[in-house]
């Protein structure tokens with residue numbers, strides 16, 4: 265009986281360690297020239313995921329920002345990131361009566377110097393397991409757009425081109441147990 269209890273305790277610790285590694289997640293944000301322009305830090309909190317965005321080099325003014333469905337930031341257009349993350353099959357827009365996508369966020373505003381330093385919340389999302397997980401199927405991405413998201417237009421708020429992209433994944437720094445099989449990294453390079 266004592267042995268069973270010990271096994272259960274160690275399983276519990278293993279699981280909680282893994283979950284801690286999933287939060288916070290550090291995301292490097294790249295522009296269309298593949299230069300790093302800042303970071304986003306995602307942290308699990310009750311009822312959602314906190315997204316701390318700290319970037320520079322944007323055009324002054326409002327920009328749409330969303331979580332998109334694939335962890336793939338191929339410059340210069342970042343189309344590889346796919347559409348907005350939408351596991352619940354809703355319409356786009358925080359102001360749409362049948363919205364919003366899980367990945368929809370309020371606009372961010374760059375100052376005259378092109379910088380943004382802001383904390384946003386992705387309500388109902390999680391970094392853990394589940395239908396609303398940002399980490400399903402290898403992860404997702406965070407995209408900043410050229411223009412502001414109008415909050416209602418389909419399919420993506422008329423926010424224009426994708427000007428910055430960051431992969432929301434368990435990178436090696438976030439996940440020390442990530443596979444190091446050399447054949448696998450060769451495949452990724454092709």
Ligand SMILES: [Cu+2]
Nearest residue numbers: 329330407409
């Ligand atoms: Cu977007």
Ligand SMILES: [Zn+2]
Nearest residue numbers: 348356365368
């Ligand atoms: Zn959307």
